[in-house]
Amino acid sequence: MQRKEFLKLTALGLASLPFYSFTKNNEDELHDVVIVGAGLSGLTAARRLTKANKKILVLEAQDRVGGRTWSQPIGENDFMDVGGQWIGKGHDSMYRLVAEAGLKTFPTYTNGKSILRKNSENKIYSGDTPPLGLFALLATQKAMNRLDNASSALSLESPWQAPNAIPLDNISIGSWIDETITNKNARTLIKRMAEGELCQSVENVSALQAFAAANATGSFKQAEKVEDGALRDRILGGAQGVSHFLHRQLKDVVKLNCPVSFVKQLEHYLLIGNESFSVRAKKVIITAPLPVVKRIHFTPALPKEKQILIDSMEMGTVIKCHAVYAKPFWRAQGLNGSGTCLDEVVELTVDNSVPSSEKGIITSLIHVDRAKNLLKLSDQERKQVLLNAYADLFGEQALHPLLYHDYSFTNNPWIGGAYSGFFKKGIFSRYGEHIAKPYGNIHWAGTETSSLFKGFMEGAVLSGERVAMELLAS
Ligand SMILES: Cc1cc2nc3c(=O)[nH]c(=O)nc-3n(C[C@H](O)[C@H](O)[C@H](O)COP(=O)(O)OP(=O)(O)OC[C@H]3O[C@@H](n4cnc5c(N)ncnc54)[C@H](O)[C@@H]3O)c2cc1C
Numbered sequence: 001m002q003r004k005e006f007l008k009l010t011a012l013g014l015a016s017l018p019f020y021s022f023t024k025n026n027e028d029e030l031h032d033v034v035i036v037g038a039g040l041s042g043l044t045a046a047r048r049l050t051k052a053n054k055k056i057l058v059l060e061a062q063d064r065v066g067g068r069t070w071s072q073p074i075g076e077n078d079f080m081d082v083g084g085q086w087i088g089k090g091h092d093s094m095y096r097l098v099a100e101a102g103l104k105t106f107p108t109y110t111n112g113k114s115i116l117r118k119n120s121e122n123k124i125y126s127g128d129t130p131p132l133g134l135f136a137l138l139a140t141q142k143a144m145n146r147l148d149n150a151s152s153a154l155s156l157e158s159p160w161q162a163p164n165a166i167p168l169d170n171i172s173i174g175s176w177i178d179e180t181i182t183n184k185n186a187r188t189l190i191k192r193m194a195e196g197e198l199c200q201s202v203e204n205v206s207a208l209q210a211f212a213a214a215n216a217t218g219s220f221k222q223a224e225k226v227e228d229g230a231l232r233d234r235i236l237g238g239a240q241g242v243s244h245f246l247h248r249q250l251k252d253v254v255k256l257n258c259p260v261s262f263v264k265q266l267e268h269y270l271l272i273g274n275e276s277f278s279v280r281a282k283k284v285i286i287t288a289p290l291p292v293v294k295r296i297h298f299t300p301a302l303p304k305e306k307q308i309l310i311d312s313m314e315m316g317t318v319i320k321c322h323a324v325y326a327k328p329f330w331r332a333q334g335l336n337g338s339g340t341c342l343d344e345v346v347e348l349t350v351d352n353s354v355p356s357s358e359k360g361i362i363t364s365l366i367h368v369d370r371a372k373n374l375l376k377l378s379d380q381e382r383k384q385v386l387l388n389a390y391a392d393l394f395g396e397q398a399l400h401p402l403l404y405h406d407y408s409f410t411n412n413p414w415i416g417g418a419y420s421g422f423f424k425k426g427i428f429s430r431y432g433e434h435i436a437k438p439y440g441n442i443h444w445a446g447t448e449t450s451s452l453f454k455g456f457m458e459g460a461v462l463s464g465e466r467v468a469m470e471l472l473a474s
Pocket of ligand 1: 036037038039040041042059060061062065066067068069082083084085086087258259260261287288289292293295296318320409414415417418419420445446447448455456457458459460
């Protein structure tokens with residue numbers, strides 16, 4: 001470290017803190033790029049840049065790689081995906097990575113009949129279409145078409161430039177649904193589906209952002225579909241396996257338990273670190289979700305536009321709940337584990353069993369206010385609520401799992417929620433162009449910056465590729 005810079009740091013109070021070097025005597029090593037975050041976006045960018053012979057370091061706050069993908073083994077043959085799990089139509093980069101990693105996919109289990117639970121009664125049905133009544137179904141179909149038409153009218157790259165972007169960004173998707181869809185049942189169902197995809201109240205997300213997200217996914221319908229949709233396949237061993245594969249390839253350049261709390265542009269390089277260590281780099285890529293970027297102090301301060309984006313993004317709320325049983329007992333009743341509940345705490349369930357195992361797993365995803373209320377309960381109370389709901393769908397046996405597990409990334413201080421983040425109304429149309437824009441030597445990645453499959457693992461990988469190319473071209 002040069003004397004002048006040391007003096008500048010002393011003025012900031014930083015030089016008095018213990019500086020940690022990763023290998024002896026390399027404090028002054030200058031990296032081409034430091035990447036903050038070892039989720040799929042950070043690891044993808046790191047691999048691409050390493051292949052281009054760049055000197056890379058990845059700093060990850062947590063004690064594991066994978067970020068919002070997190071797979072936990074249960075015994076020898078089973079696993080739970082606590083975070084992201086499905087890949088499907090159009091997720092080409094993820095399928096490529098899975099194949100490269102030598103991992104296998106398996107189809108989402110759909111053999112058998114599904115349950116629709118309404119007014120405390122179960123209706124069993126075959127196929128994709130729940131028995132909601134012809135009129136409501138037609139109205140829902142029409143409503144989804146209207147949503148998809150509005151979405152596909154936007155440009156993928158710059159939806160904020162649409163002629164009607166500002167009015168669409170100033171109303172919530174909830175208000176748009178109220179104004180556009182006359183059938184009450186269809187309105188309720190579409191709002192529920194939208195909240196399931198956005199993980200936010202339909203009153204908080206603007207119509208513009210909801211349409212842009214649907215367009216980035218292919219369509220609103222596609223995000224909900226199993227066959228030929230986003231929920232088609234799972235990754236044997238768990239989705240985090242892709243990150244483990246990338247980590248193995250990157251070896252020593254990934255440093256765990258290294259939360260970054262400052263990024264400081266000095267005269268000749270960036271200084272990146274926290275009170276215990278610092279590293280030097282020519283460029284930095286930030287992949288942390290924007291709400292947790294608030295924990296990083298930038299010197300000089302980021303431009304106003306970026307700061308507004310950081311301050312106005314809110315992560316979604318979802319809890320993922322797994323109950324593991326000795327057998328998938330519902331299959332013996334001809335059921336496929338899929339339950340849709342219209343007015344209960346559990347919104348939907350899926351059979352998440354693993355083909356390599358005899359055990360059965362029922363998983364549910366609970367969103368927004370229902371999730372927030374459940375998070376206020378004790379672990380034991382929440383478990384009981386969930387198991388009671390599973391028993392309402394699948395019978396008494398559901399009350400006795402071998403194992404129950406739930407987790408919400410809302411409680412993870414380095415991620416802050418899921419599946420992804422959305423801006424407050426009125427922000428996307430005004431500042432959208434700054435989402436992925438670099439400032440000086442600071443570049444941005446992460447699924448939220450992707451114009452395709454934003455919020456998905458595919459979006460994360462695409463953003464990692466995009467930022468790496470951006471750096472290589474600069
Ligand atoms: C419950 C759940 C279900 C999901 N289901 C699906 C699905 O089925 N299919 C699908 O495609 N997607 C799904 N997703 C979304 C998908 O997992 C994410 O879009 C994707 O993994 C995001 O990757 P990322 O690299 O952009 O961000 P992240 O995975 O969030 O990575 C960012 C990393 O930055 C680290 N970090 C943050 N701050 C700092 C700091 N200051 N210093 C150092 N490191 C820091 C974090 O610890 C994290 O590891 C789901 C997500 C969740 C949580």
